Each structure stands twice: as structure tokens, then as C-alpha cells.
Amino acid sequence: MPTTVPAYGKEAAERLASMADVTADDRALRRFLHGLPGVDAVGLQARAATLGTRSIKTTAKAYAIDLAISMIDLTTLEGADTPGKVRSLCAKGINPDPTDRTAPQVAAICVYGDMVATAKEALKGSGIHVAAVATAFPSGRAALPVKLADTRDAVAAGADEIDMVIDRGAFLSGRYLGVFEEIRQVKDACVREDGTAAHLKVIFETGELQTYDNVRRASWLAMLAGADFIKTSTGKVAVNATPPVTLVLLEAVRDFRAAVGVQVGVKPAGGIRTSKDAIKYLVMVNETLGGEWLSPDWFRFGASSLLNDLLMQRQKLSTGRYSGPDYVTVD
Numbered sequence: 001m002p003t004t005v006p007a008y009g010k011e012a013a014e015r016l017a018s019m020a021d022v023t024a025d026d027r028a029l030r031r032f033l034h035g036l037p038g039v040d041a042v043g044l045q046a047r048a049a050t051l052g053t054r055s056i057k058t059t060a061k062a063y064a065i066d067l068a069i070s071m072i073d074l075t076t077l078e079g080a081d082t083p084g085k086v087r088s089l090c091a092k093g094i095n096p097d098p099t100d101r102t103a104p105q106v107a108a109i110c111v112y113g114d115m116v117a118t119a120k121e122a123l124k125g126s127g128i129h130v131a132a133v134a135t136a137f138p139s140g141r142a143a144l145p146v147k148l149a150d151t152r153d154a155v156a157a158g159a160d161e162i163d164m165v166i167d168r169g170a171f172l173s174g175r176y177l178g179v180f181e182e183i184r185q186v187k188d189a190c191v192r193e194d195g196t197a198a199h200l201k202v203i204f205e206t207g208e209l210q211t212y213d214n215v216r217r218a219s220w221l222a223m224l225a226g227a228d229f230i231k232t233s234t235g236k237v238a239v240n241a242t243p244p245v246t247l248v249l250l251e252a253v254r255d256f257r258a259a260v261g262v263q264v265g266v267k268p269a270g271g272i273r274t275s276k277d278a279i280k281y282l283v284m285v286n287e288t289l290g291g292e293w294l295s296p297d298w299f300r301f302g303a304s305s306l307l308n309d310l311l312m313q314r315q316k317l318s319t320g321r322y323s324g325p326d327y328v329t330v331d
């Protein structure tokens with residue numbers, strides 16, 4: 001079985017190795033995570049609110065709408081999903097606006113593992129990735145071998161990206177090394193026979209992590225374990241992505257790159273439905289991380305209905321009016 005060789009480059013690999021002692025045992029990891037600076041909740045919420053009030057010009061808005069479309073992981077994660085529904089979602093991802101071929105494609109189609117082959121076939125030649133949720137999504141409640149089998153299955157079926165959930169019970173009980181090891185093993189399960197690997201997104205379910213300090217600790221834990229992306233939520237609990245919680249993730253990837261030299265992506269997911277909200281997130285990325293993260297390689301929106309609103313706003317900008325109710329397909 002091949003093992004993960006991070007494509008970080010020599011210098012970054014050395015810096016990561018020099019941080020290895022923080023993950024040497026449970027006590028060292030706890031000391032490191034609890035030694036991270038605490039999050040000033042009031043300041044964080046104020047910063048997120050201020051960034052959300054920035055006004056942007058119409059030309060910048062058109063650019064932002066197209067960028068946001070290109071960053072969507074267009075998602076269907078329902079027990080009632082069918083191959084037909086997945087195929088039509090893929091068709092929509094490839095050609096979001098049949099009346100306007102200039103509309104960009106989405107970044108990925110996100111499905112349960114058993115739908116990966118269907119999505120892969122439907123997206124053939126488009127360049128759009130297939131993302132699969134795995135590791136007993138959304139609860140994460142299964143034995144590790146089951147989670148690894150879930151991951152390997154999705155990768156074997158052709159998943160380009162794996163969205164795993166962490167074990168929140170273990171994390172909240174302070175069993176950090178257990179969570180770290182689980183992420184490491186899932187990362188290894190992402191490696192294909194040819195040595196290439198599916199990208200790993202690590203979902204925290206921030207709505208269950210209780211404090212911003214915990215969100216910051218989970219971010220560092222996942223990045224140390226090899227996450228390619230860190231992701232807020234499953235979209236399946238009462239509180240999903242919020243601007244303040246996403247800001248904690250953005251600050252963590254910024255600080256991780258400054259410390260280790262490795263760039264990690266961010267994916268807020270769940271409850272992001274309007275263009276206005278999406279643009280607020282893009283402003284937050286730009287102001288916190290700069291242009292280097294403003295690409296689908298480094299920032300994604302996990303969303304099921306955001307695309308429709310972006311398409312409606314896009315058409316409003318180009319024609320000056322909203323289209324009728326039949327303009328967008330209802331998924």
C-alpha cells in the first residue's frame with residue numbers, strides 16, 4: 001500500500017518535520033494546541049461584521065460573481081439522491097446558464113461515495129472535480145476501519161477530493177492525538193495505486209465545537225495532520241458556516257503558511273445561499289489572505305442553492321432585470 005508523500009517541497013517538509021515534536025504524543029499535542037493564542041470573540045465578530053459591510057463597484061461585483069461560481073462545490077447530499085439527480089446536477093455544473101455560455105463552470109460536484117462513479121462519468125472531459133463525503137459523514141460515528149474503507153471506496157470509484165468529518169466526540173474529550181491519527185490514516189487512504197492522491201478536506205462541524213478557541217485548535221490539528229483544505233461544516237446541523245468561524249479558519253491557514261510554508265485551502269459550507277453572502281466571504285478572503293487564496297484551488301463554497309442566486313444576480317447585472325422564475329433550475 002503506498003503511503004502519503006506530501007507534495008510540499010523539501011524546505012516545507014523540513015519545517016514540518018521540525019514541528020513533528022508537537023505531535024509526538026498526546027501531552028505534546030495538547031500543550032501545543034492549548035498554547036495557541038486564544039480567540040478574542042468580540043474582536044473576531046466585529047472584524048467579520050466590518051468586512052461584511054464593504055461596498056464594491058459593479059465591475060468588481062461581476063468579477064466576484066463569476067469567481068464565486070467557479071469556487072462552488074455544487075452539492076447534493078440527500079438520502080433520496082438518485083443517479084438521475086446527480087447527472088442533472090453535473091450538467092448544471094458544466095453549463096450553469098444554458099442561455100449564456102460565458103457563465104463559468106463550478107469547481108466540483110459533491111456527493112455521497114456511492115454516487116462518485118455516476119458523477120465521474122457525467123463530468124468526463126469537463127475538468128470539474130468529483131468530491132465525495134466520507135468517514136461516516138455527517139456524524140463521523142463509525143469504527144476507523146469502516147471510515148477508511150469508505151474513503152478507499154470513493155477514491156477507487158474516481159473521487160478527486162475527499163471531504164472527511166472529524167470525530168467531534170474525541171476532539172471535545174481532548175483526545176487530540178486520536179483525531180490527528182485518524183486524519184493521517186484517512187490521508188493515506190486517499191492515495192491511489194499510481195501514487196497520486198485525492199485532495200483531503202477536513203470538516204470540523206464548527207457548530208458542534210462550542211468555542212472559537214476549539215475551532216482554531218481543530219484547524220491547526222488538521223493542518224498538522226496533512227489536510228489540503230479545512231472546512232467548517234457538513235450542512236447537516238443547526239449552525240453551519242458563519243463569517244466569524246470562517247475568519248478563524250482563514251487566520252489559521254495564514255498563520256500556518258507563515259510558520260510552515262505550506263498553503264492550505266478553506267471551504268465554508270452550509271447555509272450560504274445568496275450572492276451577497278458569497279461576496280462578503282470573498283472580501284474576507286481578500287482582506288485576510290490576499291489574492292493568492294482567491295482561486296478555486298484555495299477557496300471553495302460548499303453549497304446546494306447558492307449557484308441559482310449567483311446566476312440570477314449575474315443576469316441582472318448583464319440585462320438590468322431579473323429573469324422569470326423558470327430561469328434557474330430548481331434542484
Ligand SMILES: O=C[C@H](O)COP(=O)(O)O
Nearest residue numbers: 235269270271302303304
Ligand atoms: O457542503 C455543503 C452543504 O452540505 C450544503 O449546504 P446547503 O444546502 O446549506 O447549501
